[in-house]
Amino acid sequence: MQRFAENLTFDNLFQYSYEDLMQGFPLKGKWHRDFFQNEGELVVEMGCGKGEYTVGLARKNPDKNYIGVDIKGARMWRGLKTAHEEGLKNVAFIRTRIELIPLFFAKNEVSQIWITFPDPQIRAIKEKKRLTSPRFLSRYSGFLKPDGVIHLKTDALLLYDYTMEVIEQGGHELLYANEDIYGSGLKSEVTAIQTFYEQKWLGYQTKIKYLKFRLNPDFVPEKLSYGKLK
Numbered sequence: 001m002q003r004f005a006e007n008l009t010f011d012n013l014f015q016y017s018y019e020d021l022m023q024g025f026p027l028k029g030k031w032h033r034d035f036f037q038n039e040g041e042l043v044v045e046m047g048c049g050k051g052e053y054t055v056g057l058a059r060k061n062p063d064k065n066y067i068g069v070d071i072k073g074a075r076m077w078r079g080l081k082t083a084h085e086e087g088l089k090n091v092a093f094i095r096t097r098i099e100l101i102p103l104f105f106a107k108n109e110v111s112q113i114w115i116t117f118p119d120p121q122i123r124a125i126k127e128k129k130r131l132t133s134p135r136f137l138s139r140y141s142g143f144l145k146p147d148g149v150i151h152l153k154t155d156a157l158l159l160y161d162y163t164m165e166v167i168e169q170g171g172h173e174l175l176y177a178n179e180d181i182y183g184s185g186l187k188s189e190v191t192a193i194q195t196f197y198e199q200k201w202l203g204y205q206t207k208i209k210y211l212k213f214r215l216n217p218d219f220v221p222e223k224l225s226y227g228k229l230k
């Protein structure tokens, strides 16, 4: 409860009611000019939890801007609090369902998307809920730049294999794939920052997998509707 109350005091947290969002999000297409007040790239983390990537990358790259997205405000509080304590001006958070994310950004506004340890949604019936499904890629395609990049970091082989299939079937461009980032000796921002869930899975000796890809420029997005989410 205390975290929710403190969240209300952060001027870099955006949480809108469905009704208000339907009236239009005021920073859509204006994040650079009206919020960050710089021209640095915009990078968005989907399902950010406590925001380790959002905050960690913001620390490393002060010339870029980072936005964490999640529905769980109590988790996001951790990232908000750290960004506040460290005076990071290139960090913001949006509390929303990711299904609504196209309402927050304009065409070509975002350069990169990180998807960190999303729920794998194991049952086939839940396939559309996977954050790398064609339906979610359709959502991202509305605001990701044509040369924009999507990063997936996961413990789940099922989600890794599924995303590989989505990339292949959709004609997307696979830029990098690694089924065991720590075992392979990779050294980059992919291994330098570990999320809460990542540490949990590493504790069980699970191999951490990473994929990086670019959307097919001829990708035809699925038709999106927001009404059912009310």
Ligand SMILES: C[S@@+](CC[C@H](N)C(=O)[O-])C[C@H]1O[C@@H](n2cnc3c(N)ncnc32)[C@H](O)[C@@H]1O
Binding pocket: 046, 047, 048, 049, 050, 051, 069, 070, 071, 072, 075, 096, 097, 098, 099, 116, 117, 118, 119, 195, 196, 197, 198
């Ligand atoms: C397994 S946790 C991973 C959190 C963090 N990225 C990490 O690695 O520690 C998945 C996160 O995604 C969020 N999430 C899943 N589906 C979502 C959706 N449709 N909209 C918003 N948040 C979602 C959950 O609230 C949760 O915080």
